[in-house]
Amino acid sequence: MSAQCPACYLHALVPVHLLQREDRSWRQWDEKGAPPAEAVTIDTCPVCFGAWFDQGEIDALGDGAVDALLRAQEGASAAPGAGARPCPRGHGPMFELRCPALISTPLDRCGACGGLWLDGEERRRLAAASTKEGQGTRKERLVRRGVIWAAQLLTHLPVEVENPARGTPWLVYALLVAYVALFVASAEGLVYYRDWAVVAGKVVRETSSVHTIFTHQFLHGSWLHLLGNAYFLHLFGDNIEHLFGRLRFAALLIGAGAFGGLMHTLLTQATATPMVGASGAIAGVMAAYLWSFPHAKLFQTVPFVLIQIKIPAWVYLVVWVGLQVVMGFFSQEYEMAWFSHLGGFVFGLGMTPLVLRWRRRAVARNVTVPAAPYARADSR
Ligand SMILES: [Zn+2]
Ligand SMILES: [Zn+2]
Structure with missing residues (x-):
């Protein structure tokens, strides 16, 4: 996909193909040519580090039911405001979805295609929450599910994804x-x-x-x-x-x-x-x-x-x-x-x-x- 980044607008989103290892962790597929059919492809911005997940991709990466969790929260979210970010799939403004069980900042979700946008900083905070210190005493099952998903997804994303340099300088x-x-x-x-x-x-x-x-x-x-x-x-x-x-x-x-x-x-x-x-x-x-x-x-x-x-x-x-x-x-x-x-x-x-x-x-x-x-x- 080559849509414009909905957060910084400075780059087209770049596909990153992820493959699951034997131990269920993920690695980036970086060979030439078309990726294997079982690869999960997310779209990331190499400037601001944000990432776009089409509906279902988050659950595929975290073997959780995060999509259902997010959908349950949708009723509580207000209609997109004037400054809302556009869906990179071309469906217009996205909802700001509050999901305190997962993260304190609002996530952006498209009401039409169900895709989800995570800012680079949100991805980092989720990753931090997946460490022992970050979890604190919160024991709710939903938190843990979100955290497990975040840990699986984020801690195994390769460093290259975080590096904004592309091409040879x-x-x-x-x-x-x-x-x-x-x-x-x-x-x-x-x-x-x-x-x-x-x-x-x-x-x-x-x-x-x-x-x-x-x-x-x-x-x-x-x-x-x-x-x-x-x-x-x-x-x-x-x-x-x-x-x-x-x-x-x-x-x-x-x-x-x-x-x-x-x-x-x-x-x-x-x-x-x-x-x-x-x-x-x-x-x-x-x-x-x-x-x-x-x-x-x-x-x-x-x-x-x-x-x-x-x-x-x-x-x-x-x-x-x-x-x-x-x-x-x-x-x-x-x-x-x-x-x-x-x-x-x-x-x-x-x-x-x-x-x-x-x-x-x-x-x-x-x-x-x-x-x-x-x-x-x-x-x-
Ligand atoms: Zn960006
Ligand atoms: Zn959409």
Whole structure:
């Protein structure tokens, strides 16, 4: 199915085929070609992690009678409001279905086809409820049934489903190669570092060095500087390249780098020190990530195995921006380009909502809404 995600509208739903193992747990079928007939196919959004279940799919996955439970709750739910999410099968607005025995937040269910939408955050909360601590003292049979279903479905969903990066981030790779090549070239004396670096005092005086506002982002001062930037570009950049598209991603990097260079020129006190590095451009990518995936857990999107803490992206990035502001205004370390980081971040915050609006329109134009595979009438 290729309907638009009813929650974030940023991506077409992607089918995920699940196969049951001998021990009744589920694994993702990821080979090429058509999946086996016994596979259960759910539709997920790779941007917001939400998932769509056609009627019957939840019971097929959890061997429970969750559908019946949900249907029993339907009488109590109000008609869909103005802001209701549309059924991805094309049946118009869905009901907000309250089902406190399963989860505290309302679920979205289509009255016509009986399909169910679970937000990424709802899936996570159900998964949390399936741990011993999450269950607490609640003993109701219905809760347990919901929890068992959630545990089976969610704990065995492969990690790949949670990772919003799709496809190969070629532009990120190309940039990484370019950074290394230019670093080696400048170390070998083939490229003269001073021709590319922003020297704030010089840019203000000489029009011949204005180009450095654009060029400084491709050079790095040391291996450590290069490795740090490469890590963060790869961490945040692969998802943003996919979400923005290559051309807009390139515009984001160049724009954020240049705007950062400009802010550095206007605000820094280190007017004679050359400044290089992709940090400003990458700060723009971080802003785009913060705006687009605020709830993404950082250890889930990276194989950052050494650190086992799980923090939402927005916490990490708000702390990071705070640090740049404090250091920019109070630090004596003028060689660090705090204002370049802040400028790049501001550029990213400005550009991202525009790109996301374009993206929503483009996805809406390009998806088709397939017919429902289940007729609702025979199940009532
Ligand atoms: Zn979505
Ligand atoms: Zn429907």
